[in-house]
Amino acid sequence: MSTTPLSSEQISELAQALSSARKEVRIVDGFPGPIPSTLKEAYTVQDGSIAASDQEIVGWKVGMIPPDLRDSLGDVRVLGPVFKDVHIQLTEKQATGEAFELPVFAGGFIAIEPELVVEINQEIKPGSIDTAKGVTHLVKSVYAGIEMASSPVIDLNSYGPTAIISDIGNQYGVIVGTEIENWETAITTMETSTSINGELINTAPTDGILNGPMAALAFMIDCCAERGITLPAGAICSTGAITGVHETLVGATSTVKFGDICEMNFTLVDNSKS
Template sequence: MENRDRIAQAFVAARRDARGLAQYPGDRPTTLGEAYGVQDRAIALDGRTVVGWKVGKINAPLDTQLGANRLAGPIFADQLFLDATPVLPVIADGFAAAEAEYCIRIARSPAPGACRLSHDAVLELIDAVHVGIEIASSPYPGINADGPLVTISDYGNNHGLLVGAEIPGWRDGDFIDWPVVSRIDGAVIGKASARTMLDGPIGAVSFLIDCLASRGLTLAAGQWVSSGAVTGVHPVAPGQRFDAEFGSLRVSCAIDAAMPAQGMQGELRHASGAE
């Protein structure tokens, strides 16, 4: 079995079983192409519908070494939450964190092969911006510590997106200066604004268009883009509560342990060609 397939199968199975992986399940990718190759294979094995993409930051000096300052991962239909106060699951014996994020809804797909679009051209593809929370969780506890290539290989460390209230008048761009405050169980654990996020949430969409095009993929109408952590990546555990304030808007969730999916292992074996 190829290293790519071994890694992808291990992560898909562990996520469906909601169990941790003590070790990275193969040889770690050494290039962006290898890392996204694992991710693409895992998406194919997984079989769930992709309804959006998370975007995260690649810190210096790796951004220069890799030639990218952001990374991406899929958001699946069963992990998109629109409830006001949901309970969001994490893999309890893996990695788990919550992040205050802006959620951008796509109105229409970019032209086939479109890359390096202008800010205004990207804005024309968007029909709403909301506040939200990304749940970052992986079976592998070392996913972030091992660097962005490992993070990319397991869905960019995404495990769910909570979409909160829509931002009124978002096209004027004022929201990027809103104060954002994150709390765990009422205690402040992060403060920032989207002004500090590279070229901002719209820039995250621009990056994603190029990233997907390089993989033969594209954004689709109705999909969501989670634009990156505003106040940081904040470790959480089952039983805790995470709150994020964006100016006067607020979004909250409780954290619980994920449960194994039912009736999925046969699908994985069929997709992988195993007997």
């Protein structure tokens, strides 16, 4: 990570390098420029990547900053856009076991992250919500879901949170499964599990992310407000990895279960061939 502030030219070049690698489905061996030293710089790079995309943003993914970096960076979470072309609403059959395929950057970074996906019920303009008073009233629905973390940068996560933010939060898909009825109580007794290639990787409480999914939703609202971003009604928030960030490869098969309400069986495929 650089300790010298990035110039506007460096920020622009980094945004262009990251966004063009995604557009061209071109694998990058190493982070393509200086790593931003602050969250502000990283989000400025992300803004450039968003501007270079021709895709509509339908929501945001929320991830965690490792505990040992939270004081120095001044936050506990990171944010990245979810573009419409990688937002997948499963059919009822796919959300109850029918197999499907998910495209990722073959040879790049790939990880599976089971997550609760929250849909908001109203437009939220910057500064219009005091999240300290709670955000549950803003929830339209909560779904069982998956975030696919995938990037053309082979070892993106090893460069830290500012690199992840710069490359749109290492985001390449939010998969929306079954709506969770009575979610506030249901998730308190539900477990989520992840299996890859037939091996159970982890099982964890569905509400087990730091301070719960509403903390992630509040972070999304506050971070977007700071950046002057209006959240439209229906926007989604992928609230954070429940069982962990599970790195894997193209060709892997996986099963993600949310209690007995949702079972998602999928195979990871090369996005350059889809």
